Amino acid sequence: MDLGSYADLAIELVNTQQRDADTLGDLDGLREVLAPHPHMVGRLAHRDLDAMRGLRAQLREIFVAADAGDEEGAIDRLNTLLIQHPVHPQVSGHDGLGWHLHVNEGGSIPDRFAARAAMGLAVKISDQGLDRLGVCRADGCGRVFFDATADRARRHCPRHHADRPNVAAHRSPRNGVTAEVPPD
Ligand SMILES: [Zn+2]
Known part of the structure; x- marks a missing residue:
């Protein structure tokens, strides 16, 4: 398992909230967010929803600080998360997969999610730089x-990057490709 790929969890969770939409409004929304992740399926209570919404706010603050060039602020927030949700590694060898690394198989679902997301961001930032957030x-x-x-x-998410004038020019109907711009 490439631990850096767990950074995708952080992005996925933060993006359940946009300026005018929130898909993490209830437990069904939370189930939908967790459904693609087989290690994070189980009984969920309202306190888990609260925990995930709290985690989402903490993760967003890291991206906002990094985006504003506040490196110390971003790293302080990330280190706080790493202390709050320590990673517990386990080597496992089930289903003929050979020995491989699992992290945080125990604990509540929000704890497991938080440990993976924080670790993923830490690895990704250490490998590739904070200015990528x-x-x-x-x-x-x-x-x-x-x-x-x-x-x-880059100043726009992948969804809106296509909306940039220089990109849109290459995707005009004249060239046979219609630019897809979401209606948000
Ligand atoms: Zn966007």
Whole structure:
């Protein structure tokens, strides 16, 4: 398991809230967020929803601080999360997969999610830099993203990046491709 890939959990959770929408409003919304993750399925109570919403706010603050160039602020917040949700590694060898790493198989679902998301961000930032974290500037969006481009200058989430004039020009109907811009 590449621990850095757990950073996707952080992005996924933060993006359940945009400036004008929130899909983490109830337990059904939370079940939907967790459904693709087989290690995080189980009974959920309202306190889990509260915990996940709290975690979401903490994770967003990391992206907002990084996006604003406040490196110390972003790292302080991330380190706080790492202390609150320590990673417990376990080596496992089930289903003929050979020995491989699992983390935080025990504990509440929000704890497991938080430990993975914080660890994933920590690995990703250490490997690739804090300046890759961004917050989309498109109206009504506010989604966070990880900028994997070489110049690290992206200001819009992948969904709105296609809306940029220079990109839209390459995707005009004239060229046979229609730019898809979501209605938010
Ligand atoms: Zn966006």
